[in-house]
Amino acid sequence: MSARSLAEESFAHMEAGDVDEILGMMTPEATVSLVPLSRHGPMATDGASYLRELSMSFPDLLVRVRRLFVTGDNTAVAEITIDGTQAGVFLAVANQEKHVDLDQAWMLMVTPDDRVSAVIAYWDQNQLYRRLGVKRLDKVTITAG
């Protein structure tokens, strides 16, 4: 499977909430950097935790791949938009059933034997907080009623 196909399949699994399928595409030591969350660690724990929370908090999640290219070092670079209605606490933000659409950029580094060895993601947490109704960065868990 090519890096492009791996990436496309990863985002399809993200949309479906199939976290175990995503982990099955990773090397055992695969790392994740969720840059706006300052979370850097093993994909099997830190990455899985984020993806599971995303899936549980947004059961109607849609993931749209807007752009995808593969660089010379076999890294799949993707711009995606995630879209869904909050149904549970997400990243400590209480649920107000807000609708979220958020642009993100993901890089998946793929090994010669077609496994993802590292994942890096960027997005604007301010945009996410705005969508979720957060008003102050020191009061993330308290949203306006």
Add this chain to the structure above:
Amino acid sequence: MLYGEGKVRTVGKVIWTALIDAFPVLANAVTSLRADPDGNVAAEVVIGGTQARAFGIIGCAGGHYELPHLFLFHVTSDGLIDDIVAYWDNVGWKKQLGCLEVD
């Protein structure tokens, strides 16, 4: 906060001019650089500086920030950039500069 889409010579220039005015010494450290054969480029860059003037809703308290960015460029066969997209986290930026409002 900063969320603009348009032409470099209008939207881009306005944003960058205001940014450099507010942070006159802006360091750019490229931490990774990758490209494909079709001119698509992905660059991770840590940008940082000390605030000298207000920027948007961020009043000037002389704070310093360092912020990871991901820039996606497209370069034409003539060697010119015809598309730029950048991703960064405005929460991290504002927190470092003492601004706690979500705008």
